[in-house]
Amino acid sequence: MKELWLEIDSSVPETQKTKLLKSAAKTCDAVLVDPEDVEKAKKAGIKTASTSEEADTVVLSALDPEKLKTLKAKGKTVAVKIVITGKKDEETAIEAAELNSDYVIVGTPDWKIIPLENLIAKTRGKTKLLAEVSSTKEAKIALETLELGSDGVVLKTADLEELKQTAEFAKKGSLSLKLVAVEVTSVKEIGTGARSCIDTCELMKPGEGMLLGCQSSGLFLVQAEVHESPYVETRPFRVNAGPLSLYALTSPTRTRYLSELKAGEEVLVVDREGNVRLTNVARSKIEWRPMLLIEADCGGKTLKLIAQNAETIRVVTPKGSKAVTDLKKGDKIMARVEEGGRHFGTLVK
Missing domain, CATH: 3.20.20.390 (FMN-linked oxidoreductases)
Incomplete structure (x- = not known):
């Protein structure tokens, strides 16, 4: 320490x-x-x-x-x-x-x-x-x-x-964050959108990624591109993060829109145990891609995540990870859930 x-x-x-x-x-x-x-x-x-x-x-x-x-x-x-x-x-x-x-x-x-x-x-x-x-x-x-x-x-x-x-x-x-397993209730295809891949200055491991979501009070752990795939090479520095309007946890106390993240700015790398480390953005790679809407339940609260509709994007589960295209109702995935809203990225309870 x-x-x-x-x-x-x-x-x-x-x-x-x-x-x-x-x-x-x-x-x-x-x-x-x-x-x-x-x-x-x-x-x-x-x-x-x-x-x-x-x-x-x-x-x-x-x-x-x-x-x-x-x-x-x-x-x-x-x-x-x-x-x-x-x-x-x-x-x-x-x-x-x-x-x-x-x-x-x-x-x-x-x-x-x-x-x-x-x-x-x-x-x-x-x-x-x-x-x-x-x-x-x-x-x-x-x-x-x-x-x-x-x-x-x-x-x-x-x-x-x-x-x-x-x-x-x-x-x-x-520093550590409390993550919980939330239950998937719905996965459906939606339209095309501007998707951001966040390339960082770090090399991430399986089970590590970024906390992202449609609501700042419910952020899903999206894994870095570390999973072996027959379609593309691994890119352990990258998180395929989703549409530019998603929230990303960039410090233990603050979220920002993906659209705001530029080279040199800080983001958090988080693992399934909630361990945290800081890294910097190298680039934000934006392309138009088809999307999926994923909904999950946590104690009666509905949480939402939009991700690119591709088998190479994976969310972290309690014991591994799963492609967003393979998610089914009842699956458990890791998320950070907190009470309150945010004003310019700062938590307000």
Whole structure:
């Protein structure tokens, strides 16, 4: 699990500081604060990091091997903070890891990725490497560099929305959605429509795809094109998503129309257990195709999905997947069902 720390500058107004601590207590693993704010942070119910020895993690602003050794002997958790401006600083960070510092916090002012790659490769397993960032965009780079990414990030911001967005990304591995098996009640052919294939920057596996539907409150798990077929090659990066007016779940809290999805924008990849990961759209491939209307029941509520009428489009079932052309009344397929409607994609109950 990736760690997320929030660094709160002492100059932040007290009212905003209180709001940040309250939010951090729900979303972060620790807060990095000045000594005078350690007690306030502890009262908010979150682990603290500071240059003060009263903090849960003692932060050294420069590598001091003797002080590090002394603190460790006292049973303290220690982090060493290092700004990477050249090769010598990289070597210092590696030395801190080899001296058993629990954390090494690195800042790269001009945000060069190569130093971070070097440190990830050379400190893996010796310490927890945290990268200092100031935005969600920088956090994404740090957490995905060399595929493994850093062990976490220290976000310096006073912006609650920035914190929320970063937490959503940093903790994505722990995100899950509740899916249920709904019962197919009707499948019928309808007319031709503009169908979108969403090509992503990911490679999906059987049981994975996107949550899509005619209603934002009832989204079906449509599988990526991973099933072997005598008609076409597999395309594990693609979900044949359906008409442009369908809703797609693009974050745990938001839907968008397929018509809105463009290259570079984020969508969710979901599996039948509800595990979630983020990816980006590479392209939306739009063509005119014949369609099917699929209706299903969930506790007396009717849910609807329109999909291309072709055997290569499959929906995820509790134990596998099934082509939409083979669906029959009584079949069980996986969906996300929630109460309420949405206003511009945001849930309103």
